[in-house]
Amino acid sequence: MADWSRGAATPGRPPAVEVEALARRFGRRWALRGVDLRVEPGEAVAVLGRNGSGKTTLLRVVATLLRPTRGRVRVAGRDVVREAAAVRERVGLMGHAPGVYDDLTAAENLRFALRMMGRAVDEQRIAAALEAVGLGREADERVRGFSAGMRRRLVLARLRLQQPEILLLDEPYASFDAEGVELLNAFVRETVERGGAALVVTHDLARGEGVLERAFVLDGGRIVQEVQVTGRPGAVREVVP
Amino acid sequence: MSGPWRAELGRVAAVAWKDLTAERRTRANANAVLFFAVLVLVLFGFAFGPDADALRVAAPGVLWLTVLFSGVLAFNRSYQVELENGAFDVLLLYPGDRRAIFLGKVVANLVFVLLIEALVVPLAALLYGLPLLAALPGLAAVVLLATLGLVTVGTFYGAMGEPRPGTGSPAAVAVVPHRDPAPRGGRRSDDRGPGGRPHG
Numbered sequence: 001m002a003d004w005s006r007g008a009a010t011p012g013r014p015p016a017v018e019v020e021a022l023a024r025r026f027g028r029r030w031a032l033r034g035v036d037l038r039v040e041p042g043e044a045v046a047v048l049g050r051n052g053s054g055k056t057t058l059l060r061v062v063a064t065l066l067r068p069t070r071g072r073v074r075v076a077g078r079d080v081v082r083e084a085a086a087v088r089e090r091v092g093l094m095g096h097a098p099g100v101y102d103d104l105t106a107a108e109n110l111r112f113a114l115r116m117m118g119r120a121v122d123e124q125r126i127a128a129a130l131e132a133v134g135l136g137r138e139a140d141e142r143v144r145g146f147s148a149g150m151r152r153r154l155v156l157a158r159l160r161l162q163q164p165e166i167l168l169l170d171e172p173y174a175s176f177d178a179e180g181v182e183l184l185n186a187f188v189r190e191t192v193e194r195g196g197a198a199l200v201v202t203h204d205l206a207r208g209e210g211v212l213e214r215a216f217v218l219d220g221g222r223i224v225q226e227v228q229v230t231g232r233p234g235a236v237r238e239v240v241p
Numbered sequence: 242m243s244g245p246w247r248a249e250l251g252r253v254a255a256v257a258w259k260d261l262t263a264e265r266r267t268r269a270n271a272n273a274v275l276f277f278a279v280l281v282l283v284l285f286g287f288a289f290g291p292d293a294d295a296l297r298v299a300a301p302g303v304l305w306l307t308v309l310f311s312g313v314l315a316f317n318r319s320y321q322v323e324l325e326n327g328a329f330d331v332l333l334l335y336p337g338d339r340r341a342i343f344l345g346k347v348v349a350n351l352v353f354v355l356l357i358e359a360l361v362v363p364l365a366a367l368l369y370g371l372p373l374l375a376a377l378p379g380l381a382a383v384v385l386l387a388t389l390g391l392v393t394v395g396t397f398y399g400a401m402g403e404p405r406p407g408t409g410s411p412a413a414v415a416v417v418p419h420r421d422p423a424p425r426g427g428r429r430s431d432d433r434g435p436g437g438r439p440h441g
Contacts, residue, residue, distance in 0.1 A: 065330055089336040097327025103263035115255035116335040118248040142266075151326070 014077030016041045016166050016197030017062055022071035023221075024057050031057040033221040034071070044167075044188050044198040044211050046229070049218035055201040056096065056170055058218065062199060063093050063168050075166060092164025094172050098151040102144040106135050106154050109143060113158045129157040133183055148175035156184060167191055167198040173207040185211045205229070249341045256345020260319060261352060270318045270353065274311045278361045281307045286368045293370050300369040305387070307361055312354050312391055316399035319346050343400065351392045358384055 017039040024032040032054045039045045047055045060066040061073055064084040072079065078086040093099075100109050110126045130139050133153040143151065152175050159167065172184055188198045188211050200212060209229070217225035264270055285303040289295050323329040332342055362384065366373035373380070 060330075063330075063334060065333065085336065088334050091334065093331065093334055095327050095330050097330075099328045099331030100326055101259065101263060101322070101328060102326065103266045104259065108262070112255055112259050113335075115251055116332070116337070118251065118337055 013041055014074065015039060016043065016076060017199055018072075018074045019058070019062070020072045022058070022061060022073055023069050024054075024061060024066060025069045030221055032061075035218070035221070035223055037216050037223060037226075039197050039199055041195050041197055042192050043213055044192050044200065044208075046205055046208060046212040046215040047199065047201045047218060048203070048205060048215055053218040054221040055218055059093075059168050059170050059199065059201050063091055064088055090165040092159045092162045092167050094152075094155050094159065094167070094169045096170050098148075098155045100143050100151055100154050100158075103142060105140050105142055106130055106146075106157075107139040109154060110158060110161060114161060117162060119161075125161060129160045130154075132160060133157045134179065149177055149180055152176055153180060153183070156180075156187060160187060164191075165196045167196065167200075169198060169200045169202075171202060171204075172200060173202060173204045176207075181207050249338055252335070252337055252341035253345045253348060256342055257348035257352070260322070260346065260349035263322060264349075264353065270315055271357075274314050274357055275360065277314060278307050278311045278357060279364065281310060282361065282365055282368055296369045297371060300365060300371055303369070304362065304365045307365070308354065308358060308388070309391065311357055311361070312350070312395050315350055315353050315357075316392075316395040319350055319396065320399050343396065346400075347393055347396045350396050351389060354388050354392055355385070358388060 015038050017037070019035055019037045022032050022035040023030060035054070035058060037045075047058060049055050057066065061068050061080065062075060064080050064087050067081055074080065075087045076090050078090070080087050101112070104112065107123075107126055107130065110129060111121050114121050114126070127136065127139065130136050133156045135150065135153055135157060138146070138150065143154065146154070152172075167188060169184075169188075173181055176184060185208065188200070188208075191198060192211075198212075200208060202208060205212060205215060212229055215225075215227045215229050216223050217227070282303065285299065285306075286296065289299050320329075323332055333339065362380070363373060365371065
């Protein structure tokens with residue numbers, strides 16, 4: 001299992017995510033207007049904000065899916081524009097949409113993912129990943145018949161196979177039932193305990209309580225608040241705008 | 242073969258396998274494309290009337306027009322499946338060279354269009370009175386090369402015109418017929434083929 005030298009305080013280790021003066025424009029509209037944030041290794045950080053505040057845009061820039069208009073973003077010390085390929089090797093994305101193929105089975109989706117990652121197809125690992133997210137019995141069923149929550153679980157299984165250093169999660173708690181939320185939180189916890197990090201865009205910070213340690217609040221494309229969450233029962237409700 | 246090359250070829254094969262497996266199961270593309278292809282062949286046949294000579298002269302052009310339009314439908318669909326469920330983002334985030342995605346799609350589209358042609362060419366020979374068997378070896382080579390050219394350019398424009406979910410791909414529709422030299426070359430080569438005459 002991957003280990004990225006656990007600990008936020010590891011000397012000489014670059015921040016997991018470092019965003020400096022990031023601005024991003026779509027046509028005449030600025031979605032981000034000078035965002036600065038830093039996520040250290042071993043940290044799970046939430047990004048909160050109203051619809052249209054720029055949360056997903058921020059995540060997509062960090063994931064190399066969008067180029068910054070201005071500013072600089074580095075992931076594990078790699079620039080998202082100049083070293084995009086190196087960044088992509090380190091990040092795992094759970095987006096708004098699950099990104100799975102309806103006409104493949106659950107196991108085939110994972111087989112395809114492993115081959116695209118350039119890794120050997122290991123049927124035992126695939127079975128274990130599906131079992132771990134509660135889809136063991138549905139391994140050979142086509143995804144077309146899956147509910148939204150089951151699709152999310154399949155994405156989680158893919159992330160478990162990938163073992164990315166940095167998790168980028170966009171509204172990950174949507175569609176998950178209570179057990180699914182537990183599975184996701186356990187995976188985020190495992191990742192940060194091994195020295196990885198997570199950047200989680202959410203409207204539902206309460207479901208990540210106990211896992212998410214800090215929260216940034218975006219409004220109008222700017223960070224307007226940063227709050228420590230862990231160890232402060234009820235704090236999550238203070239920061240949700 | 243070195244490691245990185247093997248990994249890239251593995252990705253090409255994975256994308257092609259994924260597209261062809263999905264198509265084999267749903268036949269979503271094949272049904273629409275085949276129906277369209279047969280319709281074009283039959284309607285052009287009616288348009289040219291009962292004159293056997295006119296039909297034979299027109300046959301290569303009609304055949305390639307059929308293949309071209311059928312191909313455009315296939316190229317659109319090949320990117321449309323990536324947009325359903327947001328799979329395109331995930332695809333773009335896999336490590337490795339993104340050209341592997343394009344090449345995988347070219348391979349899948351090539352197999353698909355060749356299968357369509359395997360049905361459409363004999364049908365065209367039947368409807369337009371072409372001596373298919375006599376011209377088969379040369380025709381097969383022409384069809385293969387022209388299809389490779391058409392699919393490569395069409396898949397490229399399909400990606401450029403990568404549509405939003407539920408929309409068509411206007412770039413592929415608008416640009417391929419003007420820009421892709423493969424069908425023009427293929428049609429001219431066919432003129433020497435089954436029943437065709439060289440153009441003056």
